[in-house]
Amino acid sequence: MAQILFEGTKEQMHRLMDCINEHRSEKGALMPVLHEAQNIYGYLPAEVQTIIADELGLPLAEVYGVATFYSQFSLTPKGKHRISICLGTACYVKGSDKILEAVEHELRITCGECTPDKKFSIESCRCVGACGLAPVMIIDGEVYGKVTAADVKGILDKYMQD
Amino acid sequence: MVNLKINGIAVSVPEGSTILDAAKLANVRIPTLCYLKDVQCVGSCRMCLVEATGARGLVTACTYPVSEGMEVRTNTPRVRKSRKTTLELILSTHKKKCLSCVRSMNCELQKLALEYNAEEDRFGTDHDIKPVDDLSASVVRDNSKCIMCTRCVAACDNQTIGAIGPKNRGYAKTIGSPYDVSLAFTPCVNCGQCVVACPVGALYEKSAVADVWGAIVDPDKQVVFYTAPSVRATLGEAFSFPVGTNVEGKMITAIKQLGDVKCFNMDITADLTIMEEANELLSRLKNGGVTPMFTSCCPGWIKFAEHYYPEILPNISTCKSPQEMFSALLKTYYCEKHGIKPENLYVVSVIPCTAKKFEITREELGEYTDAALTTRELAKMIKEAGIDFANLSDGEYDLPFGEASGAGAIFGATGGVMEAALRTAAVKLGGSGAPLQFKEVRGTEGVKEAEYNIGGAKVSVAVASGLGNARKVIESIKSGEKNYTFVEIMACPGGCINGGGQPYVHDEVRNNIDLKTLRAQALYDYDEDRSVRRSHENPAVEQLYKEYFGEPNSHKAHKLLHTSYCKREKY
Numbered sequence: 092m093a094q095i096l097f098e099g100t101k102e103q104m105h106r107l108m109d110c111i112n113e114h115r116s117e118k119g120a121l122m123p124v125l126h127e128a129q130n131i132y133g134y135l136p137a138e139v140q141t142i143i144a145d146e147l148g149l150p151l152a153e154v155y156g157v158a159t160f161y162s163q164f165s166l167t168p169k170g171k172h173r174i175s176i177c178l179g180t181a182c183y184v185k186g187s188d189k190i191l192e193a194v195e196h197e198l199r200i201t202c203g204e205c206t207p208d209k210k211f212s213i214e215s216c217r218c219v220g221a222c223g224l225a226p227v228m229i230i231d232g233e234v235y236g237k238v239t240a241a242d243v244k245g246i247l248d249k250y251m252q253d
Numbered sequence: 254m255v256n257l258k259i260n261g262i263a264v265s266v267p268e269g270s271t272i273l274d275a276a277k278l279a280n281v282r283i284p285t286l287c288y289l290k291d292v293q294c295v296g297s298c299r300m301c302l303v304e305a306t307g308a309r310g311l312v313t314a315c316t317y318p319v320s321e322g323m324e325v326r327t328n329t330p331r332v333r334k335s336r337k338t339t340l341e342l343i344l345s346t347h348k349k350k351c352l353s354c355v356r357s358m359n360c361e362l363q364k365l366a367l368e369y370n371a372e373e374d375r376f377g378t379d380h381d382i383k384p385v386d387d388l389s390a391s392v393v394r395d396n397s398k399c400i401m402c403t404r405c406v407a408a409c410d411n412q413t414i415g416a417i418g419p420k421n422r423g424y425a426k427t428i429g430s431p432y433d434v435s436l437a438f439t440p441c442v443n444c445g446q447c448v449v450a451c452p453v454g455a456l457y458e459k460s461a462v463a464d465v466w467g468a469i470v471d472p473d474k475q476v477v478f479y480t481a482p483s484v485r486a487t488l489g490e491a492f493s494f495p496v497g498t499n500v501e502g503k504m505i506t507a508i509k510q511l512g513d514v515k516c517f518n519m520d521i522t523a524d525l526t527i528m529e530e531a532n533e534l535l536s537r538l539k540n541g542g543v544t545p546m547f548t549s550c551c552p553g554w555i556k557f558a559e560h561y562y563p564e565i566l567p568n569i570s571t572c573k574s575p576q577e578m579f580s581a582l583l584k585t586y587y588c589e590k591h592g593i594k595p596e597n598l599y600v601v602s603v604i605p606c607t608a609k610k611f612e613i614t615r616e617e618l619g620e621y622t623d624a625a626l627t628t629r630e631l632a633k634m635i636k637e638a639g640i641d642f643a644n645l646s647d648g649e650y651d652l653p654f655g656e657a658s659g660a661g662a663i664f665g666a667t668g669g670v671m672e673a674a675l676r677t678a679a680v681k682l683g684g685s686g687a688p689l690q691f692k693e694v695r696g697t698e699g700v701k702e703a704e705y706n707i708g709g710a711k712v713s714v715a716v717a718s719g720l721g722n723a724r725k726v727i728e729s730i731k732s733g734e735k736n737y738t739f740v741e742i743m744a745c746p747g748g749c750i751n752g753g754g755q756p757y758v759h760d761e762v763r764n765n766i767d768l769k770t771l772r773a774q775a776l777y778d779y780d781e782d783r784s785v786r787r788s789h790e791n792p793a794v795e796q797l798y799k800e801y802f803g804e805p806n807s808h809k810a811h812k813l814l815h816t817s818y819c820k821r822e823k824y
Contacts, residue, residue, distance in 0.1 A: 137432060140431075141824060145823075149415070150410075150414065150415020150416070150418065151415075151431050151823070151824060152415050152416060152417055152418035152430060152431050152439075153415055153418050154431075155418065155420060155431030155432065156418040156419050156420055156431075159420050159421045159422070160419075160421070160422050161422075162422075
């Protein structure tokens with residue numbers, strides 16, 4: 092997996108510590124703190140998990156266990172452009188797995204990862220309610236319908252520029 | 254009291270008891286897998302499912318509370334079918350390489366599979382081969398054998414370490430350290446409580462057996478073994494002796510039959526520890542050094558302090574553990590005396606402990622111990638050598654490290670080091686008529702406290718076993734709530750007799766007997782039988798000071814018998 096260095100700002104750390112202090116004395120503080128940490132950083136970097144573990148007096152193994160149990164938590168950063176490919180039933184039978192493959196091939200990362208330059212990240216989702224457009228790919232909230240594997244490069248090129 | 258019937262047998266049990274507790278009283282056996290007394294009770298494996306009136310569906314006996322008039326059936330066709338299917342599902346993802354498994358014939362899963370006629374491949378046999386983590390100096394994890402009972406996780410959490418836990422979800426779930434780092438790079442203290450909690454072959458010690466066999470047949474090597482105090486009290490279990498049988502004589506004979514080897518008694522350096530430690534404590538008290546002083550015999554406790562309480566490292570006695578004292582003696586004093594080159598002497602310690610495997614890799618201790626064998630590994634070697642252990646005659650330790658004091662022997666049980674120290678202190682400071690028994694520090698409770706008047710001075714002591722209890726004692730000292738003179742800490746609950754290198758004891762046995770008390774009793778009985786019961790009266794120790802060290806904490810003693818500690822990061 093592509094290794095991406097953790098870069099946190101002082102302001103992010105302040106927000107994290109505020110959140111930890113708010114929940115510190117509560118039982119079950121870990122979930123709300125992880126939620127907020129993901130809001131602050133966009134994902135749960137190892138360094139942040141270590142801080143949370145130390146501050147809440149929990150083993151890192153427990154923090155990591157919770158972070159990897161729930162699919163809503165991400166251990167990898169999100170790119171500037173977030174690509175989401177629908178693997179719901181309608182899109183899937185229309186070949187969205189081939190689109191995912193093409194995107195993975197084009198960006199040289201796998202689903203759930205972020206490119207080393209932090210420009211793109213790929214995730215999969217389940218049914219966005221646009222089955223008439225299947226197969227569907229979403230980039231930064233913009234929906235692309237009836238996509239074919241051959242279209243992928245052209246669509247991505249638009250985002251490569253900036 | 255609550256009255257209920259188990260398979261038609263009437264029992265009455267205190268309110269809040271579980272069906273499993275009640276079944277025990279009715280002498281009805283219910284199989285368990287994830288349940289382990291004093292370690293874990295979560296009802297996740299579904300082996301102990303039973304039918305109970307008033308319950309919806311089958312319920313887990315280990316967690317389900319009894320109620321008045323309840324009727325429980327533990328062995329109906331429905332229950333048996335459910336257990337069989339559960340086993341078959343577990344087996345579908347288990348690496349069934351049973352013949353060469355470390356737990357073959359001693360595996361809880363294998364035993365249950367046989368009892369329930371479980372088919373090993375009813376749900377297919379393909380499973381992922383997961384990587385084996387063998388980078389730790391003490392513990393090896395083979396997750397292809399793991400059945401996710403999480404007994405190891407609970408054992409580690411009870412020790413307040415939490416080096417391992419469940420990761421991911423569903424089919425991707427595994428047990429291990431965060432981020433797939435090896436256990437070697439976590440705050441694991443190597444206590445091995447996870448190993449003795451594991452029902453299958455997913456966790457075992459890093460074996461030194463092959464190395465020791467190699468040294469035994471090497472014509473250039475002279476091999477010496479020495480055995481830790483508690484090994485005599487537990488080795489018999491590996492050969493079907495009842496728990497708590499002292500097999501010292503057979504153990505010595507067996508070791509000597511492994512090849513041309515000598516066998517010494519580690520109790521001697523336990524006695525030596527008392528001499529050095531008592532001297533250190535008195536000098537701390539006299540010269541205003543930091544107190545309370547903590548014992549330093551347990552390498553699990555030392556690593557724990559280095560990770561979690563670096564601020565109390567100055568409070569820990571600088572004495573090496575009895576293992577490291579013994580090896581240092583052998584490679585210096587013994588080699589000099591017998592004209593042996595230290596590199597030709599192969600030193601093997603037999604210990605109840607996986608943390609001592611890590612200890613021998615510590616650079617600051619010098620390369621004195623060549624191999625550390627757990628009680629289990631010694632049993633394996635004896636079996637490999639085809640020795641008929643049960644019918645061996647009793648042998649005796651070799652000189653000059655043969656006879657030791659009873660005080661050295663009780664080092665193997667929680668409170669033993671403290672009692673040994675008190676015995677000597679009572680004589681040195683109190684004179685004649687000093688007591689021999691200090692019962693307040695005996696027993697398997699996690700924390701014991703006592704106050705004694707020794708030679709007019711008030712001595713306040715605490716004894717903790719299990720690292721969760723150690724934490725409680727340290728926190729109470731740090732907060733100023735408690736004030737002690739001397740504190741003994743053992744990483745494993747109950748001390749070395751319950752160490753991570755001791756023979757595997759099935760849940761069925763462990764759940765129904767007081768393992769720690771029975772094993773410890775063997776050591777206290779052994780102590781009563783000794784003619785010498787105080788460390789400073791041990792003739793071998795007197796001889797050592799006369800011939801080699803001069804006096805406790807002399808320059809030579811300081812160099813060979815003392816060490817230092819360093820702060821460690823957690824990750």
